[in-house]
Amino acid sequence: MSTVSWITARGLFGRRRFLMLLPLPAVLVLLAVLCRSLGVDPGEWAPPVLVGLGLAVVLPVVALIIGTGVLGAEIDDGTVVHILTKPLPRWQIVLPKLMVAAGVSAATVAVPLYVAGVLADSARLGLALAAASALGALAYSALFLALSLVTRRPVLLGLVYVLIWEGLLGNFVSGTKVLSIQQWVIALTDRMAPTALLSTTVSVPVAVVLTALVSVGFTVLAIDRLRSFSVAGETS
């Protein structure tokens, strides 16, 4: 593990807000277990639990908390200066942080989604959900990490994207679904484990290309912004 990854992971697990991540995945698993044990038809509970809660809330919110935290928290408290005053190309700072953010987000979300997928349908759906949500975690993390470098309110902007763009507009304006990470994750899951429980209008090639584009594009943007990172002086 690189020194930047090590500091990032220590910082992430050392902050209290990491504890905020735990209830959401727990609720997801609990609801799935409850529905399954009560014998509710998966056709009724799986879409709202897997998509409505798992992919529309748990995945983006966990990725938002972690993605804006790995660099944004250090920018907020000023500790980022210690890492920036090192002769490291900036990609060697951004990439380890992105890997930690995506890795921890994926681990936090993939396990409960796997469990819920198994309970709803099959191990194949569980694995597909875990794999697709890991890719989604990477795209979300790249987006939110870049947001923490382009705005002082990355959490707010991230929430606007997740709640307004993906959550609200996605229901009324179908075109917005093309630019929705949530829909890409659904498309990828459905490709890996075709099921009637999930549906999306986004095609798999579009989902693959856009996931890659967003992951790479926002990472490049973050690296470039970090190169020009400014610390405000006393006068500003």
Add this chain to the structure above:
Amino acid sequence: MTTLDTDARPAVTTSTLDLVGVSRWYGNVVAVNDVTMQLSSGVTGLLGPNGAGKTTLLHMMAGFLAPSRGTLTLDGESTWRNPGVYRRLGLVSEREAVHSFLTAKEFVLASAKLHRLPDPEAAARRAIELVEMTDAQDRRIGTYSKGMRQRTRVAAALVHDPQVLLLDEPFNGMDPRQRLHMMGLLHSLGDAGRTILFSSHILEEVEQVSGTVQVMVAGRLAASGDFRTIRRLMTNRPHVFAVRSTDDRALAVALMADPSVTGVELDKTGLTVRAGDYGAFTRALPKIALARQIRVRQLTPEDESLESVFSYLVEA
């Protein structure tokens, strides 16, 4: 007191920070205005009141802000968007943010590793010893006092033995003993050929650590050089001396006749003499006293402090 072990290391290559016409503004606010200076080996104090632009200037030197105008280079290389300069440059920023979940040892060692030093353990150990934090190095930084955190940050900034060290208000939060130690450390580093620049708004700190000052007032470089020289050059300002002699009244009359003297006050404790020209007055006084057979018992420049230099500059 720990001093820098200069014999144990290779000779230091001197680095030079060059600022030519550097300005920085935020919208309509000019934080730094047309500053030109060259910093080479030795300790230099960057003096000025809060809001004078010291931190902005230090951030530009450290590559954390782009100058709006002018050029700023370290050994000919721009510091902006150039992480390579951190091989030769260390920064201790004013904000005392440290990774509080790490111990000092972990923190300094992480810095050494990020610098890709050949023996990070040894470098971290040496830097921690240098700031006298060895005993507390295994405690979490979050449990430290402000002064201890500051010393830990200095250790992290020194771990790669930089030729240039920039410190923003480094004495903040330090007790007198820690302060003395830090002053000694900065002296050692300066004597060993490093370029040290530290900012302060406290005059005594600059006076004790550095004879060379760069004085900033309202974003401008108001004065530059040896602070006593700066004071003497300001001949249009009165210099105040306390004088005690065997006959204060007669000496007062004689001094008033001398062109270097602009005013004399006589009270129970002696004379307060205002001189327009420092050199002319200090040369004339012995002659005047000798001619009238008056013995001068005490001659004290009352305002030969950075505070007076500073207040004159602010007024000007």
